Amino acid sequence: MNSEIELDNIIEVINKAQKIAIFTHVSPDGDAVGSSLAFYLGLLQLKKEVSIVTDEFSRCFGFLPHLVDIQREVDDCYDVSIALDCATKGRLFDPKNSFGRSNVTVAIDHHASNTYFAKLNYVEGNSPATCKTLVKIFKRLGITLTKEIGSCLMAGIITDSGGFRYNTVDDETFEFAASMLDLGVDISDIYYRTFDVKTKAQFQLSTLATSRIKFYAKDRIALTYVTLDDMKKTKAMAGDHEGIVNVGRNIEGVEVSVFLREVDKEFYRISMRSNDYVDVSEVASLFGGGGHSRAAGCDIHENLDVAIKKLVKETTKVL
């Protein structure tokens, strides 16, 4: 369906609804938490009765407003349930399976891989963040952007765009950031709290992985790994490995960065990143994985040495 007609329908059902629930993906990141809270505050402005449901998230978002309103589960029947920043039904955090029990389900997202699992879906695959996509929707709903709403939206935009780094950041994103500064949103502070600060466990895990980066194929491949034992020793939590794969990618001369994470005995989850020309999704697909040309992943059921050898061999072929 034409996405603008779908958006018209979403605006209409939200306008008509009284009781609305907001959901997002498991392991919520800055864009999940930020978009959920911003939408929650926006719908309160419109005098709706709103529930907001998320799983536990990083303490770094502790400065965001209205965190105490967030529930871990809801069991009611809603006029509309909205899934934010969630690409598939399977990724939705919904312990009581209440999302599908609403009269209407809506999904708003920026993942190009979104499966359109709701009744009404609005997906902007080229948006840097769901929070950025919400700006347009808030305008349509007549929600006034406040400093509180703006802080939530900037938390999502900063974290999901890598600090305005990715090429999904468009002129509207920068213009929105400018308007949020004018509104008094402390972008520099949000940047520091949500993007720069690492827990000691994250820092130690990253340092461990970084210190054991090895180079292959005349330094064009950088490869490292973390084991379950590393996670235990550093007291790392789920998600604390995020970003480690970028360290290798940012070393001059490196075309492909490979990161292996042990998830079980002889079971490694692989992330691959390339810079200029290697299609890492091709390499990942050889191991039953996939992704994009510059960012892909797969699982390998082997011991560490064999997994590394296979990855280096196949990556070297496409260099």
Next chain:
Amino acid sequence: MNSEIELDNIIEVINKAQKIAIFTHVSPDGDAVGSSLAFYLGLLQLKKEVSIVTDEFSRCFGFLPHLVDIQREVDDCYDVSIALDCATKGRLFDPKNSFGRSNVTVAIDHHASNTYFAKLNYVEGNSPATCKTLVKIFKRLGITLTKEIGSCLMAGIITDSGGFRYNTVDDETFEFAASMLDLGVDISDIYYRTFDVKTKAQFQLSTLATSRIKFYAKDRIALTYVTLDDMKKTKAMAGDHEGIVNVGRNIEGVEVSVFLREVDKEFYRISMRSNDYVDVSEVASLFGGGGHSRAAGCDIHENLDVAIKKLVKETTKVL
């Protein structure tokens, strides 16, 4: 003198001049190289005869336009000499001492510590980058912003603002970035090339320093160092230690990050950063140094162990 009147005078002397030379500071960074090249291209548009002088700079700026026009020295007499992004006369790269021989000298800068060493000085102490200050000046001079000029300006803005991170980034900065995207400037690519990429030596020096971070005062102080021997082993070049002090600062719970760099036998150069409340310039001043409340530095002539003990002792006192 009123800075706007000073700017009027600068515009006037540039408009009248025919032969102009552009200078910048020693060890030129992204803002020095970017502002110099942008001004060079802008003045060529105005049909001036322009010389551009800089010291050697990082290969990461190799994608910028007209690098072949840059000279290592000039010896002529110019109508106007312009110093960009340079806070003091002593920091100016000018091997033949030709800056002062011009009929008029001009300094354009964003360092609040600028000493107004030229005849005409325009200093925006709250600007994120000299490149951002130039936007206003180009408008006054009638210089058309091209994709080439925009790429140079964005290189300076991205690197000097820590990737739009610091609180000097204002609404105009974001609006300018938006307009540069509209012009076709590849901000994401410039961000990667000038800000993300590390040489192998930088990576290895940083990894070494990071892996030896020690915590003091209940983890509120993070401290690390590099020795001359480390620099030699990793083949690090001047400036390759830049940014290491921020690693400690970004660990949750850390208030003060301290970084010692050996510059000679029993001679350490210290950088200190704080997050929320410690005035590190107070600590630095105890050792004859100074700076700002959140970023300061000093020199200590002691062996490493004594230097660390003294720094930890004095920093703990103000926590």
